[in-house]
Amino acid sequence: MEGYSRKDEGCCQFLDLVTKEKEEEVHARISAFSEEKKLELSLAPPGQDWTTKNPSRFAQNPWKSSHFLHLESQPCSSRAAPDLKIPEKKTFTPANLAVPNNSAQKRTAPAVVGWPPIRSFRKNLASAGSSKFAVEDKTPESKAKENCAKTMFVKINMDGIPIGRKVDLIAYDSYEKLSFAVDELFGGLLAAQGDQGKAMRGLLDGNRGYTLVYEDNEGDRMLVGDVPWHMFLSTVKRLRVLKSSELPTLSHGGDKQSKHMASTPPN
Amino acid sequence: MAYSFPEEVLEHVFSFLSSDRDRNAVSLVCKSWYDIERWCRRRIFVGNCYAVSPEIVIRRFPELRAVEMKGKPHFADFNLVPEGWGAYAYPWIAAMEEAYPFLEEIKLKRMVVTDESLELISKSYKSFKVLVLTSCEGFTTDGLASIAANCRHLRELDLRESEVEDLSGHWLSHFPDSCTSLVSLNMSCLGSEVSFCALERLVARSPNLRTLRLNRAVPLERLANLIRRAPQLVELGTGAYSAEIRSDTFSNLADAFSACKQLKALSGFWDVVPSYLPAMYSVCSGITSLNLSYAAIPSSDLVKLISQCQNLQRLWVLDYIEDSGLDALAASCKDLQELRVFPSDPFGAEPNVSLTEQGLVSVSEGCPKLESVLYFCRQMSNAALIAIAKNRPNFIRFRLCIIDPQAPDYLTLEPLDAGFGAIVEKCKELRRLSMTGLLTDRVFKYIGSHAKKLEMLSIAFAGDSDLGLHHVLSGCDSLRKLEIRDCPFGDKALLANAAKLETMRSLWMSSCSVSFGACKLLAQKMPRLNVEVIDERGPPDSRPEGCSVERAYVYRTVASRQRLDMPDFVWTHDEDSSLRYS
Numbered sequence: 110m111e112g113y114s115r116k117d118e119g120c121c122q123f124l125d126l127v128t129k130e131k132e133e134e135v136h137a138r139i140s141a142f143s144e145e146k147k148l149e150l151s152l153a154p155p156g157q158d159w160t161t162k163n164p165s166r167f168a169q170n171p172w173k174s175s176h177f178l179h180l181e182s183q184p185c186s187s188r189a190a191p192d193l194k195i196p197e198k199k200t201f202t203p204a205n206l207a208v209p210n211n212s213a214q215k216r217t218a219p220a221v222v223g224w225p226p227i228r229s230f231r232k233n234l235a236s237a238g239s240s241k242f243a244v245e246d247k248t249p250e251s252k253a254k255e256n257c258a259k260t261m262f263v264k265i266n267m268d269g270i271p272i273g274r275k276v277d278l279i280a281y282d283s284y285e286k287l288s289f290a291v292d293e294l295f296g297g298l299l300a301a302q303g304d305q306g307k308a309m310r311g312l313l314d315g316n317r318g319y320t321l322v323y324e325d326n327e328g329d330r331m332l333v334g335d336v337p338w339h340m341f342l343s344t345v346k347r348l349r350v351l352k353s354s355e356l357p358t359l360s361h362g363g364d365k366q367s368k369h370m371a372s373t374p375p376n
Numbered sequence: 377m378a379y380s381f382p383e384e385v386l387e388h389v390f391s392f393l394s395s396d397r398d399r400n401a402v403s404l405v406c407k408s409w410y411d412i413e414r415w416c417r418r419r420i421f422v423g424n425c426y427a428v429s430p431e432i433v434i435r436r437f438p439e440l441r442a443v444e445m446k447g448k449p450h451f452a453d454f455n456l457v458p459e460g461w462g463a464y465a466y467p468w469i470a471a472m473e474e475a476y477p478f479l480e481e482i483k484l485k486r487m488v489v490t491d492e493s494l495e496l497i498s499k500s501y502k503s504f505k506v507l508v509l510t511s512c513e514g515f516t517t518d519g520l521a522s523i524a525a526n527c528r529h530l531r532e533l534d535l536r537e538s539e540v541e542d543l544s545g546h547w548l549s550h551f552p553d554s555c556t557s558l559v560s561l562n563m564s565c566l567g568s569e570v571s572f573c574a575l576e577r578l579v580a581r582s583p584n585l586r587t588l589r590l591n592r593a594v595p596l597e598r599l600a601n602l603i604r605r606a607p608q609l610v611e612l613g614t615g616a617y618s619a620e621i622r623s624d625t626f627s628n629l630a631d632a633f634s635a636c637k638q639l640k641a642l643s644g645f646w647d648v649v650p651s652y653l654p655a656m657y658s659v660c661s662g663i664t665s666l667n668l669s670y671a672a673i674p675s676s677d678l679v680k681l682i683s684q685c686q687n688l689q690r691l692w693v694l695d696y697i698e699d700s701g702l703d704a705l706a707a708s709c710k711d712l713q714e715l716r717v718f719p720s721d722p723f724g725a726e727p728n729v730s731l732t733e734q735g736l737v738s739v740s741e742g743c744p745k746l747e748s749v750l751y752f753c754r755q756m757s758n759a760a761l762i763a764i765a766k767n768r769p770n771f772i773r774f775r776l777c778i779i780d781p782q783a784p785d786y787l788t789l790e791p792l793d794a795g796f797g798a799i800v801e802k803c804k805e806l807r808r809l810s811m812t813g814l815l816t817d818r819v820f821k822y823i824g825s826h827a828k829k830l831e832m833l834s835i836a837f838a839g840d841s842d843l844g845l846h847h848v849l850s851g852c853d854s855l856r857k858l859e860i861r862d863c864p865f866g867d868k869a870l871l872a873n874a875a876k877l878e879t880m881r882s883l884w885m886s887s888c889s890v891s892f893g894a895c896k897l898l899a900q901k902m903p904r905l906n907v908e909v910i911d912e913r914g915p916p917d918s919r920p921e922g923c924s925v926e927r928a929y930v931y932r933t934v935a936s937r938q939r940l941d942m943p944d945f946v947w948t949h950d951e952d953s954s955l956r957y958s
Contacts, residue, residue, distance in 0.1 A: 221781075222454075222456065223451070224454070224781060224836070225719065225722045225752065225777055225781075226453070226454045226777060227454070227718065227722055228453050228537065230537065231669070231718060264539075272459060272460040273459055273460075274459050275455065326567075328544075328567065346567075347541075
């Protein structure tokens with residue numbers, strides 16, 4: 110059988126690798142590996158200061174680039190992050206090696222999905238400031254610092270779509286970007302279901318088919334866009350995309366609701 | 377040679393066997409034992425809900441009373457499994473409704489449970505007693521209301537760490553006045569406020585209540601009244617542990633605590649005001665388990681509290697405890713068996729507390745019964761790990777997480793191979809290991825040679841080549857679960873050890889170097905392995921053959937390899953056409 114012989118071949122080749130591997134080769138590989146580790150590799154053109162880029166968008170796998178130099182060449186080198194939309198895929202070539210920036214080496218590893226491995230309810234504690242000492246003075250700056258989590262995944266559900274998704278709010282720094290991302294996330298699914306994908310545009314102005322709302326830390330349902338972005342980040346618990354025809358049924362916090370409906374969203 | 381024990385005698389003998397392993401062994405002796413055993417098995421544990429189907433379980437075990445099941449792989453806890461992947465409880469609940477009218481217990485972990493499922497549970501079983509949902513999601517407080525309202529004999533409702541859509545706290549008020557059977561209630565993961573009157577009345581009419589874990593929304597001022605109504609409590613989870621500093625609140629609370637002579641476990645402690653901690657001192661000498669992992673308490677206050685708890689066996693704490701606090705722990709708590717230290721500021725670039733490898737070394741020196749550790753820190757050295765291994769060869773679980781995943785030995789800048797090597801060499805009973813830091817293939821060689829009892833291994837950002845993975849798969853005789861992320865492991869090691877994978881529950885590899893071609897080959901060669909390619913970039917065959925898949929999840933199964941609930945980003949072997957993956 111075709112598959113059978115292929116497996117045997119792979120097996121024999123691998124066992125050859127195991128028996129022929131000598132200590133020196135192993136050590137040479139290890140030292141080559143640690144040399145390469147010192148190079149900060151990025152997807153940016155060489156010479157560009159990579160510390161100014163949004164780390165969570167570009168540097169998903171800190172080890173990955175050195176690994177490519179290591180093993181047999183992989184034709185496919187780009188890897189789209191599950192929750193972020195990277196506009197263009199850049200193929201890895203040696204020309205993309207950036208010279209290390211000394212200050213960059215002092216930083217911790219750039220934000221990576223699922224790292225450090227702690228449950229999200231432990232992460233959110235830190236960003237909401239609740240795990241700071243009760244005696245501490247809550248100055249505005251310290252509150253702003255508390256929102257410096259590198260990822261903040263919240264669930265987002267959409268009317269008519271049974272499966273929800275998660276978005277990392279730290280990846281966006283404005284309502285516009287969030288709106289665009291949500292658009293992209295669900296637009297495709299809606300089109301697949303036969304709905305008008307175009308009605309997704311302009312989630313924030315409430316004039317189209319759908320509106321973006323969120324649930325805050327008090328359990329109230331609020332219109333997205335009313336408060337400054339920073340404040341939104343510190344209170345949002347989950348997002349929802351509603352059919353605009355259902356807006357009047359926003360039940361929690363009646364007064365809040367009418368106040369928010371009347372006001373125009375900023376930016 | 378015939379022996380003729382009547383069936384009833386054998387059944388009676390088997391009824392003394394509670395462990396699954398023993399029962400499984402018994403069922404393999406001969407056909408008649410298999411048959412007798414299957415009719416009298418009452419409890420079942422399914423470690424992977426996709427390893428078997430509801431139909432198969434029901435056919436083999438017609439008289440179950442308790443079902444325990446796990447769904448998503450462990451890395452789902454860290455958002456590595458996309459939403460919608462699977463692990464739906466509903467098909468199981470629906471199938472069991474008809475088959476097991478006398479079902480009493482359902483325990484699920486990392487599964488998607490809907491309100492429909494909960495409603496079905498609440499209405500299907502007349503003697504339903506225990507519902508435990510660990511790290512589950514997909515349901516709302518409406519589902520809880522059904523359980524509260526309809527399960528007349530409910531004993532346990534435990535929602536540990538589940539993600540519940542919290543519509544309101546009204547669900548609690550659905551417990552009828554006639555419900556007096558509660559033994560355990562854990563609602564700590566919920567956000568909304570429940571009616572305090574309803575809660576107090578519920579507690580007051582539950583004389584068997586042993587475990588009460590409140591949520592953060594229950595204020596400290598209410599705690600005393602609740603505890604007073606349940607002085608028989610063994611496990612208590614507080615709500616927010618803060619209030620204005622008032623002597624009457626304090627003395628009220630202290631009095632209430634002092635009446636709880638059986639209290640063994642404490643948890644909760646959100647928003648702690650340290651001045652209120654002494655209210656608990658009267659119970660501290662009896663406390664064996666303390667979960668302070670949400671509590672921002674400075675080290676000095678932690679030390680005052682912990683030094684009262686001389687019988688402490690388990691401590692979960694934030695890294696605010698610092699090395700000095702761990703020194704004090706090592707000095708006072710000689711019975712300590714399990715320690716977990718969580719990071720208070722996991723994303724900060726600089727350390728915010730003085731917690732280093734030294735704290736762990738102290739505890740390993742001072743606590744002779746320490747066997748289970750989860751430790752987050754920012755620096756580690758081979759010397760420290762070697763010392764820890766020498767001090768504490770009785771480790772069963774050792775999980776170390778250095779915030780920078782590829783940090784070398786901070787003293788010598790070498791890889792941490794020698795340190796972890798010492799751990800696996802000295803700790804012969806080690807069953808679970810998680811490693812971080814700069815690690816080469818050498819550490820895997822040590823693991824393969826020494827870690828013969830290792831059952832679960834978690835690896836991230838480690839290794840140099842397939843040799844690393846090969847060492848583990850070929851050497852670790854007891855391995856059941858292997859989870860790997862961001863390591864340069866690929867096809868060769870996987871294919872060379874294909875047979876090993878069938879002896880394990882599962883293998884998870886994400887952001888590694890496994891090609892789609894290898895996945896196809898593995899699935900073709902091993903018909904009882906389901907090789908799931910989980911890739912959100914579209915069909916794997918639209919990319920070059922050598923391209924690595926985003927995630928591969930490989931698990932043994934006797935069920936169909938084309939599960940009906942597969943989302944569009946999962947590909948498995950198509951049984952009809954061995955060449956085409958669909």
